[in-house]
Amino acid sequence: MEIIEKIKTNKSIDNQTEIQEICLNKLQSIPIPNPKSELWRLSNKSKFSNFLDYSFNEKNPEFDTPYPNTSPSTIRLLIGENYQIKLINKNYSIQQLSEDELIKYMKEQISCFDKNENWSDLLNLSLSCKKNILGLKINGSKIPPIEIFSHASSSSLNAKTLIIFLEKNCDVDLLQVNLGKENSSLSQSTFFCLKENSSVNHGVVSYGENKSNLLNSLNVIQQKNSKYNLGSLHFKFNYARFEIRIKQSEGNAKTNIKGMQITKKDEQISTYTKIGFHGPNGFLDQINKSLADDKSHAIFEGSIIVPKIAQKTDASQLSRNLLLSDLAQIDTKPQLEIIADDVKCKHGATISQLNEEELFYMRTRGITLEEASKLQLSSYFQEIISFIPVSKDRWDLLDKLLTEN
């Protein structure tokens, strides 16, 4: 808990920026997340304190080019690299946000933070120094797919922040990759603002190495007629927590989320989502899959909030879970809070293991048990993976999951 001590005593960061100062002040006045809070009740206490144990590191480690290599058809960006981005083409433009724009927007965001919900963001923004914040303004269409990397260095805690403005009528595929290193903690916060008529296929792939930790939070604001598709995959983390907060600020927007988390050994990976509809005619289709093996623990908690103004909302949420070992655990809590009466809202949850009848059928056709299980798993994974942009062509995630699992 070294970092917390530092935060409490205000010794954490030299040369604080304005944003860091605001967040530090807020952070000091609220308690550290603990099991008494509903949002953190299942978080493994020792794993979470392990996350905070590493000493804070502002410097960026050497970045060993992750697989696959860069390609001319994709734009690859690294959070923390100190470069000026200005890609202007006849169809599109990708530019870095000016400091004023960035500060103004972040101040607005921080003023709406809920002290319980946004603890991860407050921690992130208190620690993220100027060069570890990447702000982008994307405009136009026919934009090549963008890959954005965020990574931690061994034996330290890194904080990275990504802010993206998607201008009107813009359409983009964006893959965010968070890489954990051995004995590391990564705090990643992402802020997405989708203007009218914009659309994004957003992928989040996070994978770690031995004993890496991740606190990943994603805040999305959707203006009307925007479309947000999110495909996410989290695996190989000692402790990972993925928080998704989506706000359809004027309704009339579409959100599709397909997420998956895979836990092994004694890992704990959790996903928390909160989808708020603040206008009529909102649409949500969400599916979250978990797979827990060995002694691991997978958690999904999703809430859908439909206030009075959000008439004609159509929201569905499904949590599908596979429990593969006697010692593994799955917790799920799909939650609905509805006031508007003219809405279609439903949710479902299942926890089971691989379907025995299907396995039996395949075995009667001469497929070995191992192969049959693999086939089943691959169809289970495929639904999510095919939804993650860029990955299809460049990241053979399915092979990675199947060979490693």
Next chain:
Amino acid sequence: MVNENLVKNVVKEPYKYGFVTDIETEKIGKGLNEDIIRLISQKKEEPKFLLDFRLKAFKKWQKMIEPDWAGLGYKQIDYQDIIYYSAPKQKEKISSLDEVDPKLLETFDKLGIPLTEQKKLTNVAVDAVFDSVSIATTFREELAEHGVIFCSISEAVKNHPDLIKKYLGTVVPASDNYFAALNSAVFSDGSFVYIPKGVTCPMDLSSYFRINSGDSGQFERTLIIAEESSSVSYLEGCTAPMFDTNTLHAAVVELIALDDASIKYSTVQNWYAGDEEGIGGIFNFVTKRGKCLGKRSKISWSQVETGSAITWKYPSCLLLGEESIGEFYSVALTNNLQQADTGTKMIHIGPKTKSTIVSKGISAGNSINSYRGLVKMGAKATGSRNYSQCDSMLIGDQASANTFPYIKSQQPNSEIEHEASTCRISEDQLFYLQSRGIEFEEAVSMMVSGFCRDVFNQLPMEFAAEADKLLALKLEGSVG
């Protein structure tokens, strides 16, 4: 929209059980401390073990904090401003119903509870509880012939102390939660049922709870024990007069089912809900839990919750015995400013256990209706199954319907399925029914009753009819 207002007008009917019986009562002073508990125990001439049980619970209660996780907004309860014992004055010992104060009989008559001989034809044995004490229990002799014990818990303490000592507090321990601890310390009366081995109870058993005084709380305790291969169906009803103060009702119900036994527990809760401005009404904080201790045992809860200003109630099943079954069927209706936070907990501990949850919530007016449930598969619950279904119906755009299902599994060889949906009475459906010549109000009530059908089918016949009527009355004026 014409229909909007019409539908809203279908849920208003004055609370017809809101009268007060003018009867001399014996009350003790307000407040809660060790002396009060000793006094209650002394008044009830209880053995020492029970007094110790109460005092231990009181000590635990003092250290506990009132839970606030349900997010129910109600004003702080002053536990020192409540009378913990209130009983109608009557002759010491009653040998037959003729000796019961006619005013009391009249009260239960007005409530439609058959206590008097000529009304006993309905073949339901009734234990009537008025404020803190049990007034009368009918059909006792007939039940005794079968070995069934059905009496008030105070009598059971005197006549069957061994059973009470063995089972009281084993399902809901005194330290279970704040309100259970309070109940364990001050419980006044309630029903006790014991079904011996191999007996199928020849008639439905029923208890009727009536709160009469405005400043006393009601803390009843029910204990039902079904021995091997026995079965019983138990009904519970409750009403209270209209007061503009809030009255506290904190009950504990414990069910124990041994091998092959089955218990069906049905409730129609119609406590006074407060007026349209939310003034008055009962705070209903109840802990109900059943333990399926034996193999192939079964506990089934069915409830229709229409009353109370605040309801905080989670009838649960602990499924310990192999192949035991837990069921929960619930309809919760809230109107005006009522708040209901209700659901169930199905804790699968033994192998091959099964549970079914069907919950229907209807919220109208400015009310809040939440389903909060837990399904847990323990590490040893191999081959267990759960199916849950939670549907909500919203009437008007001011009411809220929430669903908070907690699902936890530690057993790969088990299956959990949960589904929930939200709907409303749509204009299309109303139009269709009306175009077939069905009156508007009838159409609404048909649709509500259709929505609740899965649950009503589980209720005993007398109750199902009553529940249907009750919903129609309660909804009168709210749909429109």
